[in-house]
Amino acid sequence: MADSTLRTIEAPFVAPGPSGVAIRTSIKGMSRRDREVLPLVGAHLGSLACADLKARCRAGTDHDSDQWAERKRALTEESSSRWAGSITKATHDQWGLSRRAQLAHIHSLEAGVRTIAHRLSQPVGEKGTKRAPGGYRTKQEWFRKTRRLHVLDDRLGRERSDREAGVVHVVRGGKRLARGRHNLEAAQLTEYEWRQRWDAERWFLRADGESGKRLGNETIRVSSDGEVSIKLPAPLAHLANAPRGRYVLDGRIDFRHRGEEWADRVSANRAVAYRIHLDVDRGRWYLTASWTIPPVQTVSLAVARANGLIGVDTNADHFAAWRLDEHGNPMGEPRRFLYDLDGPATHRDAQVRHALTRLLHWTRREGVSIAIEDLDFGAEKTREKHGRRKRFRKLISGMPVARLRARLVSMAAELGIAIVVVDPAYTSRWGAEHWQKPLSSKNRKTTRHDAAGVAIGRRALGHRVRRRTAPPPHDQSDRVGHRTAQAGHGTRGREETHPASRTTDTIRAAGRGANAGDQRIHNRSGYASRPGLGPRLTPAH
Template sequence: MAEVFVVPGPSGVAIRDRLRQLTAGDEEVLRLVGDHLGSLAARDLKTRCAAGLEHDSERWAERKRDLTCESSSRWAGAITKATHDQWSLARRCQLAHIQSLEAGVRTLTHRLSQPIGEQGTKRKPGGYRSEQEWFAKSRRLHVLSGRLEREQADRDAGRVHVVRGGKRLLNTRHNLDAARLTEADWRERWEAERWFLAADGESGKRYGNETIRVTPDGEVSIKLPVPLAYMANTKRGRYVLAAKVAFGHRGSEWADRTEANRAVAYRIHYDVERARWYLTASWQKPVVKTIPLEAARAHGMVGVDTNADHFAAYRLDPHGNPVSDPHRFFYDLSGTAGHRDAQVRHAITRLLHWAKRCGVSAIGIENLDFTTEKTREKHGRRKRFRQLISGMPTGKLRARLVSMAAEQGLAIVAVDPAYTSMWGVQHWRNPLTSTKRKMSSHDAASIAIGRRALGHPIRRRTTPPHDDRSDRRGHRTVQAEPDTRGREETRPRVPGSRTRSVHPDAERTRATRTPRTVRDVRSAQERVQDPLLPTDQER
């Protein structure tokens, strides 16, 4: 099992606002600047990919000098940095693809080595069902082995395959009818995605950015490249847009940075579908110091089980006991990316508000990572399951939850997801199900996640045999701390009545039932003795 840890807070902020009331001249300038800088970025990306692993600081400086004469030193710095980040991202994706191919080859090799019809276990899969399936998988093994060799050769040579504008949009060009686009519509989207209108911030400069400057009152101005300097409408080769921005979210924080001349990066983006221009402001912030794990557990925990269509949450006290009823926060991951993101943000907002009302300091969640769980070699014909885990935005969801929880003063505790669903159903589903409470497997898994985040075992205390219970009846499920002495011993004998109306230390002075036989009368007299009557010895 991986160790439980508190997830670090966010290290950056990004806010966006629409550029309204742009004139036709403003849009023409933005298109020309974006197209010119985009061509420079494409050329620089080609140079960076050709350098491969032999690239160093001298070649980086040479690339920047070549771009400066056609733009400016700051534009050239932003382009070279974005190009290097894109090349690094392609390298990481290449490594992930190689690891996925290696996992598929290992699985196929193992299953092909097993006899046909061999049953598998929980740890390792068995053989294939028929000779036809065995033959088809043997051919697929050769295909994956060839792909793996090519990808490994490209990685050793430092070659990456990058498409400015996106590979998905590039392939859409060959399927315009299926995408319901005309060639002109596709061309407009392709050009907009290849534009470059982004500038890094610089502390100490006016309003934190010399290339794309935004004043505290919302005025936006752009430093034009050298070939387009003739289009400037103000001094020093700058163009001031007619539109003004007003950031509603984190607007005060952004204004404090701009007034203090602290670095703020800006990016201008054109949404082709809506025909709107947007300005995105971003800046770095010190990583939020997370609270210690003991402090996060002090007031209990909210365990959250992430599913394809909802969050299943359950509140637990510091001792690991479920409190109240389960809660579910639904969302819909169908539709466009913007719709999915809005659904996730709305569900997370409701989850955080409920956690604040509960009075807890942290939320326990699984440290999910489906990078090794998507291969069809592992899951075989379970196509719907593969689509299910592929459609869950685990990385984006975790980043969004951490960022939004930090603003609410809540910590996120990540736990190992192993056996949470299995043990949750086994130990918590039936005991908590009643006529007024319906427990699902996801609700039980949220309890298991919360208990693991609190440091308690998921499994309930094992009930001893019937004859070894101290009260000789009932179901003993007392939850004791692991360090409690005598936690496995029998219950101590409490004298007196078990009712709430009589103190436990009070002696019983009357029989609980009427004796029916002589033997019962004698036993009752021996068990119940009036202290005012003389005993046999006194007589």
């Protein structure tokens, strides 16, 4: 009988392709004047963006289109209509993002309060189960958690009040960097270095694309030969070195990645958005170009399953992958693609990108699709749920599952590889239970992660994790065909062996002694269970 406590497993689906493109390159050959003008423009527009964000946060949920237009008119006087449009749009996006983050924080606090309240209601030392935590270990821990429950209740009340009032808390430049100012020694920064980073993060040098306008953008214009020009705000018009209040940089850009695609859009005057920013650590200025692309028509799930696929299990230090045919049978040897998530963000990003590249190249050679889990550790990282398991909390917190999936989908779309997303429920548990031991041998050590890859692939193919149906109806030979059919959802006993008879009688042949054994262990159509009763037929499976 099925376990009624198991949660419902969602159906697999083909992940849609990316909806936009962003490419970045450094601005090379910049003059001293360029390095003076860009900070002035960025600081002026950044101050306007700060004031606009403050006005938007003050309006809260009562904000309407009339207030938006009023804010834009006020910004136009200090910059230009196009700069004002970019600033107000960025402010609107930032406010919306803060509201979504606020709601996620409320859900996290609610989960923490529920968990602590449940554990406090259990006797001290009560052991938990797989589905519900037990009580706290000691009276001291129980007392500390009662205090933490009051703290979380207070935070939850404040967050709910802020959400009802439409209040959000936003720091332009980042809260982490702002807090670093109060402890420069821990941040390993001097006051001057911190100020440089703070100013650079608060500058505003971004412009939305405009379809039909020259080169796709009237505010920050980049020609096909790499010339960059900026429309100066009204108070800084005296810095112009080109007609119509524009400043042309001496530096040039060259997009090595997807440069031809960008050049085609620019030549056709299609919208391209730009952002200019300074990397303080390297002392380099960068330009990022981005544009939307029409949604790519993804293949159907049946087409993605046609030739089988590769099941991929995501782990803290590697991808465990196994090729499966269309019937869900593992083929060949498992593959592991290692990466290291320690160190700075640039190192982690390069490690993940290299592992994904090797995985995709192997997939393209096999001519199949990829199956991955729809992982989301958002509600799994709290210490209220995992308690003292700090190492485990650190492990799942360090896995960039959302970013990893987005990058995989984007890279796979370039190679024409379909990505099938499946529900992650019980894949590791059932994979280890049904596939780890059968796939192990003297020459191959199958890990739990390899078995999980098989379970993920079978779920993507629409099969149960258990594979085999009942044996053939007539006998144990292949008279009616080999057992290649998959077990149906309602098939009982599809994986189990034939149950032994309840009788303990055995028949021993003369002269063979103990080697004759129990005749029931031989896979025969029938045997004499007791003298005089005749043959007993094996029940059909």
